[in-house]
Amino acid sequence: LANGDRRPRDHRRSPELLPKLVFSNTLGEAPWGEWPAARVVHGDPGAAIKGLKDQDGKHMVLWGSLSLAQELIAADLIDEYHFQLCPTLVGGGRTLFPTRESYARLQRVNVQTYDTGVVFLQYEPLRAGA
Amino acid sequence: MGRLVINNAMAVNGAFEAPVPEPDGWLVLDADSNQVSLEQFLVADAMVLGRKTYEGLAAVWPQLADDPTLGLFADRMNSMPKYVASRTLRDPLEWNATLLEGDLATSVTGIKDSHDRTLVAVGAGELTHALIDMGLVDEFWFWVSPSLWPAGPRIFDGVGPVRLDLIGATTFGSGVVRLAYRPAPDRQEGTGSGR
Numbered sequence: 001l002a003n004g005d006r007r008p009r010d011h012r013r014s015p016e017l018l019p020k021l022v023f024s025n026t027l028g029e030a031p032w033g034e035w036p037a038a039r040v041v042h043g044d045p046g047a048a049i050k051g052l053k054d055q056d057g058k059h060m061v062l063w064g065s066l067s068l069a070q071e072l073i074a075a076d077l078i079d080e081y082h083f084q085l086c087p088t089l090v091g092g093g094r095t096l097f098p099t100r101e102s103y104a105r106l107q108r109v110n111v112q113t114y115d116t117g118v119v120f121l122q123y124e125p126l127r128a129g130a
Numbered sequence: 131m132g133r134l135v136i137n138n139a140m141a142v143n144g145a146f147e148a149p150v151p152e153p154d155g156w157l158v159l160d161a162d163s164n165q166v167s168l169e170q171f172l173v174a175d176a177m178v179l180g181r182k183t184y185e186g187l188a189a190v191w192p193q194l195a196d197d198p199t200l201g202l203f204a205d206r207m208n209s210m211p212k213y214v215a216s217r218t219l220r221d222p223l224e225w226n227a228t229l230l231e232g233d234l235a236t237s238v239t240g241i242k243d244s245h246d247r248t249l250v251a252v253g254a255g256e257l258t259h260a261l262i263d264m265g266l267v268d269e270f271w272f273w274v275s276p277s278l279w280p281a282g283p284r285i286f287d288g289v290g291p292v293r294l295d296l297i298g299a300t301t302f303g304s305g306v307v308r309l310a311y312r313p314a315p316d317r318q319e320g321t322g323s324g325r
Contacts, residue, residue: 088294089291091284091286095280100280102280103279104277104279106276107276108305121307
């Protein structure tokens, strides 16, 4: 997981060695230093993620990537949100969620606090009929 | 010397104004968090309100005095002393309210001096923005409901940055999380100078 709260002890699980997908319509390749390169995916990210979710395997973590995140949120493809709420009021800047007329309920899964003042908040979307 | 607290309910993304029409479950009010919220108001000395929030609350709470679930809360809300910041209203005000007259920083510092316990500022409008900017806020109490409302305005747009210290996090079975913060000692650039 990319949360920083659970540092992988097994180096085989370290971020360097996890398979990576980079969504881009301009990149031809996506090298990752001395580590295996990331796979570049062109075209519709939603369709690609749907295809990957249909396959066997473990979780996928979306790291940063605001515009990609907004596209996947809007397509209702996010199964969990992991927020690290930093102890600062900043009334401005770009926002994570796409600004559209959508109200959504969430289910709180986990909350942890850290000495730094960071609050880790984990939610799942509460989907209609779920 | 009393402490001034800003108390606000919001969605996970910081939205604090209800969607229209208001969906079921917008800002969850479960019995447990409601009780904690009531106790906050029971031990507080007074509320501090901007004119718009004052008019909104004063129109609603007196009607809820006989409500089976919110009646106790309404009794406290209705009987509490209130201080209202406004450029247009004139004393006497209804709903046990007193006008904050003259310069805001001076009048708010005055009521902090004259009270020993907590003054709860409710709302997220012009008044609370000014109180934060002037460095007069001692604590923030945020009630985070498990919901998203990305199209709504977000709390404290245009404010800060203000560095905070986390002083409490309480989870309720309903999914509500109460987060309490205090401005960090080195909270921001140019603090305390007023404006």
